[in-house]
Amino acid sequence: MKSAVTTKEQLRERIKELTCLYEVSTIIVQADYDYIEDSLKAIAFSLKKALQFPEKVEVYINIPGLKVLSGTIKKTTCSIWSDIPVFNIIKGKISAHIVSKDTSEHYFLEEEQALIDNISLKIGSLLERIEIKNNALLLKRQMERADRLAVLGELTAGIAHELNTPLANILGFAELLASDFKANTAASEDLNKIIQNAIFSREVVKKLMFFSCEMPQEMTMVNLVPNIKSAINLLDATFRKQQVKYIVKIEEEELWLRADTVQLTQIIFNLTMNAIYFSPKDSLVMIEAFQINNEIILKITDQGPGIPENLHDKLFQPFFTTKPTGEGSGLGLSVVHGIVSSHKGSITAKSNNKKGTIFEVRLPK
Numbered sequence: 001m002k003s004a005v006t007t008k009e010q011l012r013e014r015i016k017e018l019t020c021l022y023e024v025s026t027i028i029v030q031a032d033y034d035y036i037e038d039s040l041k042a043i044a045f046s047l048k049k050a051l052q053f054p055e056k057v058e059v060y061i062n063i064p065g066l067k068v069l070s071g072t073i074k075k076t077t078c079s080i081w082s083d084i085p086v087f088n089i090i091k092g093k094i095s096a097h098i099v100s101k102d103t104s105e106h107y108f109l110e111e112e113q114a115l116i117d118n119i120s121l122k123i124g125s126l127l128e129r130i131e132i133k134n135n136a137l138l139l140k141r142q143m144e145r146a147d148r149l150a151v152l153g154e155l156t157a158g159i160a161h162e163l164n165t166p167l168a169n170i171l172g173f174a175e176l177l178a179s180d181f182k183a184n185t186a187a188s189e190d191l192n193k194i195i196q197n198a199i200f201s202r203e204v205v206k207k208l209m210f211f212s213c214e215m216p217q218e219m220t221m222v223n224l225v226p227n228i229k230s231a232i233n234l235l236d237a238t239f240r241k242q243q244v245k246y247i248v249k250i251e252e253e254e255l256w257l258r259a260d261t262v263q264l265t266q267i268i269f270n271l272t273m274n275a276i277y278f279s280p281k282d283s284l285v286m287i288e289a290f291q292i293n294n295e296i297i298l299k300i301t302d303q304g305p306g307i308p309e310n311l312h313d314k315l316f317q318p319f320f321t322t323k324p325t326g327e328g329s330g331l332g333l334s335v336v337h338g339i340v341s342s343h344k345g346s347i348t349a350k351s352n353n354k355k356g357t358i359f360e361v362r363l364p365k
């Protein structure tokens with residue numbers, strides 16, 4: 001690297017540098033956050049133009065998920081570069097390369113290193129602004145989803161109420177008829193089907209009411225550890241029947257939080273039932289609980305097929321199910337979501353297509 005020698009040369013370089021910085025600032029102000037590739041290309045060309053030997057230099061910008069080049073770089077003889085920091089972490093790099101064989105005639109100036117450093121900071125601040133905007137968008141989407149769930153909750157609560165009485169009647173009268181028709185096997189079988197279906201529907205209604213928080217909530221101080229152990233004991237038979245192994249990993253003897261015991265059990269049940277359902281034979285389901293600061297964390301991990309990214313938004317919506325008709329109501333996770341929200345906690349599903357799914361519930365103590 002050399003420094004510009006004559007005053008005239010220095011002045012010329014300084015003007016080019018300032019023009020370039022001005023251009024880059026303008027490009028960044030006008031950047032469309034959804035198409036930053038165009039902005040980065042413009043920056044690359046602006047820098048190329050500002051360098052001493054524009055026709056012998058190519059600029060390369062590399063940020064996560066995007067690579068931008070001002071031209072082809074086959075062979076580099078000499079280069080300068082600068083790291084692009086985003087919130088103080090290096091996330092990318094901008095470099096300029098001399099693509100001529102002759103390094104004695106073509107070289108970089110110290111001023112050019114300063115220019116590229118300056119531009120990398122500007123790109124970094126653009127990336128920071130994009131990240132801030134995306135986070136705000138994510139938060140907005142989450143809030144909208146919560147709103148939607150709340151509205152659906154109210155609607156379904158209404159429907160559930162309306163269905164409760166006629167369902168109880170169907171069940172009651174079918175049972176009466178069944179005792180009258182004991183002698184008639186064909187009729188008894190049919191009546192039994194009616195009864196079984198009415199019971200299934202009653203369960204759905206119960207879940208709906210649960211989900212919409214129609215069930216009264218009784219908050220007390222609860223130790224989660226025995227709660228998990230007794231819930232998993234009850235599920236032991238189901239694990240065996242499906243030939244799925246499990247481990248409960250809790251290092252602490254007591255994990256206290258303010259919660260409704262019945263609803264806590266419901267969370268553990270619904271998540272574990274899903275994990276079992278989606279687990280292949282002989283695979284492992286892990287149930288973990290621990291605390292970090294003011295939160296109790298419950299984690300259920302399976303080795304099933306995982307959940308495709310595009311379904312993550314729908315998982316907690318009432319009636320969303322990928323199970324065959326008659327097997328799933330699609331209410332389990334929305335019930336869990338309702339309970340977790342009413343406890344001011346949060347729930348997330350992380351998935352790994354190879355290793356399965358992790359459901360993580362965080363509840364304040």
Ligand SMILES: Nc1ncnc2c1ncn2[C@@H]1O[C@H](COP(=O)(O)OP(=O)(O)O)[C@@H](O)[C@H]1O
Nearest residue numbers: 274275278321322323328329330331332333357
């Ligand atoms: N552990 C899991 N592994 C894979 N998919 C899951 C898991 N848990 C839930 N899902 C997906 O979420 C959907 C909704 O679950 P849920 O609300 O419990 O309803 P249901 O169990 O009746 O289908 C399931 O049908 C399935 O597609």
Ligand SMILES: [Mg+2]
Nearest residue numbers: 270274332333
């Ligand atoms: Mg379920």
